[in-house]
Every structure is written in structure tokens, then in C-alpha cells.
Amino acid sequence: MKETYIILAAVFVPVLGSFLLPLIGRFSTRIRNVASFLFVLTSFLCSLALVSSAMAGKAVVFSRQLPLGFNLSFTADGLAVFMACVSSSISAIIILYSFGYISHYENQNEYYFMVVLFLGAMMGLVFSSNLIPLYIFWEITAITSWRLIGFFREKTHVFRADKAFLVTVFGALAMLIGFISIYQQAGSFELSVIKEAFRTNPLPGMVVLLILIGILSKSATLPFHTWLPDAGVAPSPVTALLHAAVLVKIGVYVFARLFVATFALPELWHTVIPVIAGASALVSAAAALIETDIKRIIAYSTVSQIGFIFFGLAVGNEIGVIGAMLYILTHGLAKAGLFLSAGIIEQNTKTKDITKLGGLMGTMPVTAISFLFCAFSVMGVPPLGGFFSKYLVFSGAVNRGDLWIAGVFLLGAFLTIIYLFRLFNLVFLGKSAFPQAREGSLGMVSCVAALAVLSVLSGIFISYPAKVAGVSVQQMLGMIK
């Protein structure tokens, strides 16, 4: 089975490779940088290679028996492959950007080690079809993100990193208890077995709640979201990674994996989760309108947009889930672009306070235009990708009849337009506060520009990702065998 090796390569090349990076770094920083990019690129190419078999409806499975039912098993179905492609492609761009960004700072070996391990753990989590490896990879991401948020080692930064770690690990432990009670009823951690076991009897509410706590804390959703804006002290490529490619998307992915693809969610939760997500979207959008730190604003924007993704998933019909999956893609591209632009601004002006910034349109035109296009995508303006995902989520909700909650999200979408323009206005327009500020390095600016271009292309060629998403949703909802 050649394809099983592809899965293993996608997961273990970055996971194991990351441990080599500090060693390589002792000899040559350039080789280390290239190696870390290649590891991530391998993941991306492997995931891409799995698309065709996933589209054909054949899930590639790898499984090894281990004692106590802790099997190591990986499955590459549509959802997993889609998610893996999104995460690894965005991560690859972020690594390229890091070459320029992180070269100014110390502890670079640690940086590349953690980032590549982070992505590797994400790939492992995405392909896992057993709850135990899934949990382990989940916790590896918690540890790496803790180290990366506190990367600059200042006292407040370490506190913030601790906060992020404590909140997410608290959630993860609650989720673990949920997993164990599933094991008690199903007799296995294997998702395929669990799916059969719960085909007839519904999931107990307590278990849903416990797992949901884990998911919401990882995906930074109300009331577990405040660690994410605080995590903005991390280096900008790390925040981009946390927001766009890896960390917060984990919760969303596991939600899709468990509550859409594996269990049928009890009817009550189809209302409760949209309400939570709606409150989260609204409160964080409101906070984004008041905050004055550029990275905190974008972070609150992520919290708000994650609400839309949960909304689409919780609606649970075909259109809503496809919308949510495309949302993961389009939001990932755009949000990475926003954070990387913020990184350029932060590095060149040495401030993150938007009330002190201004007039950067003149000195950083490429960054400004890229920022604007990424913002357009988050707002949901065609022809950018965000338009389609936003429409599909709303359409799914309306088809289900959730008009009131759709109204709340509509308000959230209004606020999105307003706070992004407020940000753009204060940072790029008006009087030039930093006439001496220049564009970032060529590599960094081209990464940002590439993300803006990809945001546009993801809209114009939306039919390709939509096809993959469509097939995987049909697999998830059991519409085709």
C-alpha cells in the first residue's frame, strides 16, 4: 500500500524532522531554514497527493495494533485531506516569511523546531482516526504553542503563554474525560468502531459538553477565548500560525470530525452551539472595534470568524458544513495575510498601537494593498473567497430555519466590515506617522502579497476547493458510501 506511506510521511517527516533542526542549526542556519521549509512542504505535497483518492471516496487507512486499545491509526478521508492541505500550505508560506522575520531574533533553532513540530502535530491530529493519538497530538500543539507564545521570554509574555496553556489544557482534560466515557460505552477509541456503536443510541449530553469545552477552549470561543488576544505577544508568524493555519482550526476540525462525521449531535445542541458561537462572534467583533493594538484586533477578528465556522458546522446540513469548510480555507489565507502584514508593520515601526500609526499607505504600498485584499476576503466581498463561504454558511442556516441566530451573525458581519476598515484607516491612511518606515524585506512582502493573491484566486477558482469540500461533506454526512 503505497498511499499509507504517504500519510505516514505527511505526519512523521515534520514531527521527527523537527528534532533534527536544532542540530542542523548548529552547522548552518541556511540549511536549517531550507530543511524546515522542506519538511513542511513534504507534508503539503503528501496531502495534495492524497486528494485524488479521497475524492474517489476511498479513504486510505493505516493502522497498527498497540496494547490497551491505544492503536495508532490514520485515515485520509476527504475532511482530513482538505484540512491537511489548508494547514500545511498556509504553514509553508508562514515558514518562508519567517526566514526574513525571525532572523532578527535569538533562539532561532528553538523557533524552527517548535514551528515544524507544531505543524507535524497538526498533521498527526488531522489524520488520526483514534482518539488517543488525537489527544496526544492535541497536547503536543499545546506545548509547542506555549513555548512559541512566550518566545521573547519577557515576563508578561511568559504569563500570557501560561494562560494560553492552562486554558487549553484545562479544556483538553475535560475532553479526555469525555473520550473515556465514550470508551466505556463503545469499548474502543477507534472512531470507526465508535461510529457504529453510537449509530442508534444518542450521545449523552454530559459527554458532548465535556468534549465541547475542549474544542471551544482550543478554538478560542466564548467563554474560553481571552487567551487568544493575549497570545498576540508572540512573534507575528507564530500568531499567524496560531490563528490561520494550526491552533484555533484544531478545535473546529475536531468538531467536524466528531460531531459531524462521527456522532449525530442531539437536537438541542444544534441550537445551543449556534447561540454560543453567535455570542462569541458578536462580543469579539465588538471588542475588535474598541481595542487599539493591531494584533489584538486581528485576534478578536479570528474569534469572531471562528464563530461563523462553528455556526456552519453546527447547522449540520450539507450547505452549512461545506460553507464552514470553505470558511476554514478562505479565513486561513486571509487571516494569515493580515497577521503577516501586521508583522511587517510592527517590525518596521516598532509599535502595535494603531492610534500612533498612520499614513503607511505611502511608505508600504504593497503591504497596504495586500492587507486591504485580505480584509476584503474576511469581510466576504466577491470576487474573494470569503464571499462564498459566508454566503454558504448563511444559506445553510436559513435552510435550517435559524433566522434569529442568522440575524445575530449578520450583525457580526456588519461589525466585521466596520472594524477592519477602522483598522485600515488608522494604520494606513491619514497623516504619516512614520515617514522613515520602509517595506519589509522582499521575502516577507512577497509572502503577504502571495496570500492576498491566493485570497483572490480562492474566490475566482472556488469551484475546485468546493468540489473537495462537497465530496468530503457527503462522506461525513453519510450521503455516499
Added chain:
Amino acid sequence: MTPSILLLLVLIPLISGIASIFMPKRASLVSLLATTLNLLISIMVFKQGLSYSVPWLGFGIDLSLRLYNFSAFIILSISAFSFLISLYSVVFMSGRHKSNQFFSYFLINIAFATGAILADNFIVMLFFWEGLLLTMFGMISTGTKEAFRTAIKAFIILGIADLCMMVGIALTAHLAGTLTISKINLPIHSLGGVAFILLIIGAISKSGAMPFHSWIPDAATDAPLPFMALVPAAFEKLVGIYFLTRICLDIFILDPKSWASPLLMIIGSITIILAVMMALIQKEYKRLLSYHAISQVGYMILGVGTAMPAGIIGGLFHMINNAMYKSCLFLTGGSVEKSAGTTDLGKLGGIGRKMPVTFACFIITAAAISGVPPFNGFFSKELVYDGALERGVVFYLAALVGSFFTAASFLKLGHAAFLGKISKENENVKEVHAAMLVPMIIIAVACIVFGVYNYLPISVIQSVLGEARLEGHNFWGFPANMTLVALSVIVLIGALLNHLFGVKKFGSGLKAVDHIHYAPGLSQIYAKAEKRFFDPYDIGLKIVGAIARIGWWCDKFIDWIYDNLVVRVTYIFSDGIRFAHTGNYSFYIVWSMVGMIAVLVFLIR
């Protein structure tokens, strides 16, 4: 003819728009060429019914375009305007900063507007419709230094309205079970009513009616003039009113007895009156025109909202008439700006003799907008009056009062700009380049033709409504109701007398309406309005700010729980536990015993 020719209508401007970014020197010629081609194609397909469809995203989202009598009419108008304004812009924009960007957005704007009109699938329509946001943002931003702020204002207002429409479309598609626009026909009640309102928000915001209007006057001063002549004057009305009519005639069934019809008429009447009152007191050529661009859309909404054949035909006829005279008026403004270097009415005056052709075009189009027979505006207004009167005297009076002030403000504008004494600075003003004059002359002549020979447009519009709705009536020719015509003429004479009174009292054309401006009661309201006290955008942002403040406090409270409450509880808890660790052996033995007993109890039970 193959249906795929419809794609060309969208692709030609789109591709040439993208190309012109990379050809800074030749952008204006590319735009002229592309708009000419589009005009030829739209003339070729005018009498045809074509539909084109290919699968796109699945779940009912197909790339389908449909050309039938209504959309062909709008497409032809769009192509004609874009050709004329392109011709005008070649000279007007030459030597300007960012002119290639302007042409690029201009062409893409044409592509999106064409696409929105042709689309027969809601998602395709929404795609192009919302895409107009980007091109509009781009075109405004190529203007003055302040233009970016205005562009943001316009984007926020229209973006929010478009989001409403997005949800409205999702709801409509859900109720109808299809996304194909031509297959949808829903009644307006319960959920259908919600969908109707959401769609209407999209349509009237695009056409620039109140309360979605307040960016237009700002854009008038900040954006490049061809933008004003193309978008708020022509395209927005064509696209917005086209869709409004589709909503009222095809997608939903607008019954005169339903609540929706009075709602539209009220929006229309309020827009007419308030906007024209603001137009009256403006002291800047383009800003004055921009308020008329808002006010005139009121007549269209009023007309369509009557749900009477006369009103709908009047509204649609007014749409095309307004697009003509309003864009020509803006073009005259551009000529004045180009020659005199200012559009401030206080600095202008007496240039009519120096620019005879521009002045002649101004007179014709100003007469048309004021509703002077035999120009086109007169006939469409009479039809709107006819429809409005059938539904209620109040609506008719609103429209009539609007006409009075329209005429008064154009008398003021013409007098202040073109007549009176010429100032020293304007001694050397010359008539503009022929390429700028030709579009104005063509439109002015068309205003006469559409008035005298109104069979031409009205017969096309009647075919849109269909024989069943018309019940054998024909609306072309001279208005049937002579009483209404007499009343309109009286109002016009009243406006003229009012102007002469004002000029005599205050001594200049610019101050001809000061007796209204500073009338007791009105002057305070005007003063506040001039300070943007009533700007719905500012009010809306204040409300949003308040909501945001509440949300922010919620967020800070949650954060306080993590940063303080949890930490404190943990400390209290661990302080309690600390008492257990005294370092005293006997104490630990007691603890161990308690533990063992607990284990035993657990096991035995």
C-alpha cells in the same frame, strides 16, 4: 447568435480593465475600445432572447446569464453610458494622477454591472453585485486626498446593505427552492416578507435612496468626476432600480393592497423631499447635483412602489431619463471644473457666454430634470404623478413639492454658474475639448428625442410589464390627464417666480433661495444638517460604537475572571491546603489514617 456572446459582454471590459493597469499610457484608449465593442455587441443582441448556462459550484449555483427584453434594455443603456463617459474621460482624466487605475476600475465596474444585470442565478448576481463594491471603492479612492475616507464610508454603507441582501437571497432561495431568478415567484407574507425587505434594502441602497445616501454628496467633492457621472448618476440607478423592479414584478408579487407598496412609496417620498431640500441650499456645483441624484431616485421608487402600471412605467422611464440628464449635468460640471478650475458657485458666474455649448447642454438637461415639457423628464414625472395620485394625494403632493424645489435649485444653479457678472479669474475660460462636448451633446439631444418621441423608450418599457398588466393601455404620447399637466406647469411657473423674487431681494442668483434657507424654523434644521447632524452613517456608527462598548465590557469581564478570579480562587484553595503541610509527623500520621479509612469505606461499601 450563440448565447455565449453574453460572456463577451462581461469579459471584454473585465480583461481590458485588468490589462489597463499594466498599460498606464494607453489605459484611456483601451477603455474607449472596450466600451465601443460592448456598445456594438449590445446593439446586436438588443432584440434577442438569449440564455447561457454552465455548471459552476453545484448545489444549484450555475453560471447562468439571461438576456431578455428588460435586461437587454438596461444593458444597452449601460453600454451607451459607458461609451460616452469613456470618451469624455479620455480628455478629462488625461494627465491626472492614477488615471490608469481609474480606467481599470471603470472597466471592471462595467463588467460587474453588466454581469449583475445579465445574471439569472442569484449567486452569480450577488457575486457581480457585491463586486461593484470593490470597483466603487477603487474609483472613489483615485480622487482627492480625502477620497479614501469617502470610499470607506461608501463601502461600509453599501457593504452592510449588501450583506442584508445576501441573507435575503439565501432566504428567497430557500423559500423558492431554486436559485434561478427567472423561476422564482413568491408571495409577500411571513418569511417572504422578511426576504422581500432584505432584498429591497440591497436594491434601494444600490440606487442611493435614503437612508443609504450620505456617501454620495461626499463622493461628489472627493471622487473624480467621471465616477459621479457614471456611477451615482447612471449605473447605480440602472442596476438598483432594475433589480427593484425585478423584485416587485417577478421575484415577488407586489400587490397594491400589501404593506410593501406603501412602504416603498413612503421611502420614495421621503427621499424626494429631504434630498431636494438639501440640494436647494448647496453652494457647490457637484454637491448640488449629487443631492439631486438622491432626490430623483425617490421618484423611481415611488413610481415602482405604486404597483400601478402608470407608476411602474413612469418609474422605469424616469430611471433612464434621470441617467441621461443627470450624467450630462455632471459632465457639464466636469467641463466647468476643467475650464474654470473650480466648481464653487461663489467663484463662478457669467461663464455661459464663454462656454456656449456646455451652457446649452446644461439648459436642456436642467429643463429635463425640472420637468419642463417637452423634455423627457416631464413625461416620466407625469406618469409617476398619475400612479401616485391613484394611491393617495399625499404621495402626489410629495412628488409635486419635490418638483418645485428641483426647478428652484436648478434656476439657482444655472443663474449662479453661467449667468450674472463674470469674475476676473474667469476671464480666460474657454469651451472644452470636442471629445468632452460630444458626449454631452449626444445626451442632451437624446433628452429631447426621448421627450418628443417618447414612443421609443416607453414601448420597450411596456413590453417589460407585459400585456396582462397593461390591460390594453398605452402610455406613450402626451399625458392624458390635463389637470395634472396644468398643475405641474403652475408649479414650474411658481418656481420661476420664486427665483425672480429671491434674485430681486438678495441681488444674486447664488442667493436666490436664501429666503427659504434662512426661513424661521428651517434655518436651524439646515444648520444642523450641514454639520452632518442627521447623517444616518454617523448615527449608525454611534449606535455601533455603543453596542461595541457593551460587548467590550462583556469581554473584559470574562478576561477578569481568568486573570483575577481564577487566580485568586486558586491561591485561596492552595493556602487552605498549605495548612495541611505543617511539617509535624503526628499530623501526617493522622492524615494517613483518615485516608486509609476513606479507602476502606469506599471498598467495603
